[in-house]
Amino acid sequence: MELITNPQPLQWPTLLKRPIFDNAEIQQRVMPILQEVAKRGDEAIRHYTQLFDKVTLNAFQVSEEEMAEAQRLVPETLQQAIAQAKRNIELFHTAQYDAEKQIETMPDVICWRKSVGIEKVGLYIPGGTAPLFSTVLMLGVPAQIAGCQEIILCTPADQYGKVNPAILFTAHLVGIQKIYKIGGAQAIAAMAYGTATIPKVHKIFGPGNQYVTAAKQLVSQTGTAIDMPAGPSEVLIIADHTANAKFVAADLLSQAEHGTDSQVILLTTHAPLANAVNAEIARQLETLPRKSIAEKALENSKIIVLPDTETAMAMSNVYAPEHLILAVEDPDALGEKVINAGSVFLGHYTPESAGDYASGTNHTLPTNGYAKAYSGVSLDSFVRKITFQHISKQGLKNIGLTISTMAEAEQLRAHAAAVYVRLEE
Template sequence: MKLITAEQFLNNNADQSSAADDEKKIDQAVLEIIQEVRSSGDKALYDYTKKFDKVELDQLAVTEEEFLEAEKQVSDSFIQALRKAQQNISEFHQNQMEKSWFVNKEPGIMLGQKVTPLEKVGVYIPGGKAAYPSSVLMNVIPARLAGVETVAITTPPQSDGSINPHVLVAAKQAGADKVYKLGGAQAIAALAYGTESIPKVAKIVGPGNAFVARAKKWVYGDVAIDMIAGPSEICVLADDTASPKYIAADLLSQAEHDESARAVCVTISEPLAEQVIMEVRQQASRLERKEIIDQSLEQFGKVILAADKEEAFNVVNIIAPEHLELMIENPQEQLEYVKNAGAIFLGSYSPEPLGDYFAGPNHTLPTSATAAFASPLGVYDFIKKSSVIQYSQEALREAASSIQTLAETEGLTAHSNAIQVRKDGPHA
């Protein structure tokens, strides 16, 4: 964990471009997989699952028996915790529901916006070494609230062909319609274009590794996606009122995700900066995932010392972190200075894991500075809007000359004709 000044940070931050070379290699593999799934369908899915997940499957869809078996394998305390989390997530996301609206602008003129849920949605849940039942809740619940008809999960099978029981229990509880044993770029291709056993969806959401992320970029446009997720990030903005122990614990909780996770503290207090670095070192030594943590901190861990509050917020807004903790006095009053952040945690008792699992807001958040333009996953990701326009004959007649003037300015005379025929009448 390095201590640098805000000035040093700002000078070195010029090119935040993505690692183009790595991407090229991954893209080549990903494009081949997408092509193969489009041309060979299910056969390609079974073949890739054998190749990458080392397992030969008979069918992709998880059976009712497997769901029942999973329920027996999880603890009561897990189910209790999952239910409370589900309750909080549902409650928060209900605030995001949108309704169609229609207005009578003038006599003879009705305008509106029709809200329609997406019909089918695919949710990717990572598998392999870890299991993420929390991601199941965070992705399935807002889709269900939006009114999506079919929510299908794909997640890579374990080497014995099974799916982690916590994931299956969460899928059932959140109301997913199907779970398919399928991971990687092949899962994204199957959801985007459909195969014999996996129906094409309108949108693909959920986190994944670099192959999944690049596959999502490639299918984007043929299908909607939530975002292209990069490494997870935390930024703690702290002043002297904050506990270095709490700050360190939160930085470490981010660093344990993986070697490329980014944990940064921004402060104007040099003593605090030094205490945080010391605390990080001490607590890290006691943590299970110390190796991952050390690598993450070594590469990306930083305490950034700013000259004043303005510079500190400037650094925060340039980082545009996925998670921002404001461990400062009266954090609510400082909220207006935050322009770019996925989720903002206020005060000393709102650590990131509270948001990751429990509080209610979504944990699928924009990474890699995309909080400058992107939002957390929400109910709004699972609906689309259609404009509605209705004019009476009289109302159109009044508007006619303006429309014709504008159409003719653009040289689109058949547009003008569509107005003219209505002025002339149907039998002219």
């Protein structure tokens, strides 16, 4: 990893610049797919599934037999691990439920919010080499807690028309009934517009390649909500003299193995750590099946030596990392100064992979600097908080003049009149 020592704050933005992906061209390629699915429904889905996934499906929906088969294929140890992760995620996300608090803002003027689950949500789980069953937990568990009435899941089949059994096992565990073996931009279109087979949903969640991302972006402009804009995954670690080079190297690599476009940054106040981490990375890389991916990601990655952890935190807040690890002596104190980050991992024994899988926090997080304005997925992502108010006749007497004075000043007479007609009765 490239080593930089004590850069001046003016240099920080350039140093921390992320690669810019222009997806206009991809959107151009995805647009006709969306239009075809909107027009021809299942027929278009079938066509694109043959074209891109090289598989002809008799039925899109996963059958009960396939579900039963998946339960048998997943090893007992993995079943237990998934069940444990589910319990932790459930615990953490259930605690996010807001009970209705009625606020009497003035006498007899009562206002409150009520969390109501989004009726229909669609979860997208990518196919490919790594079966992301953990994402089924991260999206399916809060969707269930929110009380979403219809939860569907789309994930592409392999060339034999099969979905990875761990994905099916996990979906079954969280109670998702409708699983469709379709992927890519065509799956996003199916969920956004609905087809004879695939129900239309109000919000679409989940990761995907650049085509899926572009499709989500496009449908989000025509009435379908999406979880958040997506970019390459990233980690920033702040490490001081108490940090263990082995741990730090392992955490950097666990991010780097995601993809060649992953972003990995180490800020350290302890110059000797820089070399020790680089040496450890070289050593640990040798043991990794995804070595070539990680190596490529590390080419764009940086170790920056800074005078103190305060400066490091200031720099981290400029970068706004998706994942932030504080491998320092007093992580709680430093954690208080976080302004921009998706998820924060405190101390030497809190690897990012804990949050990726099992500690209970969500792993769907804002990348690409979006942490400056967006939160990660949570129970909130699956509900609307609808406001309610109930004003009695006496309450309206108390608040009426305030309303009508403001309405008249905004030259909206009918707004004031809605108060007048009531107070005249």
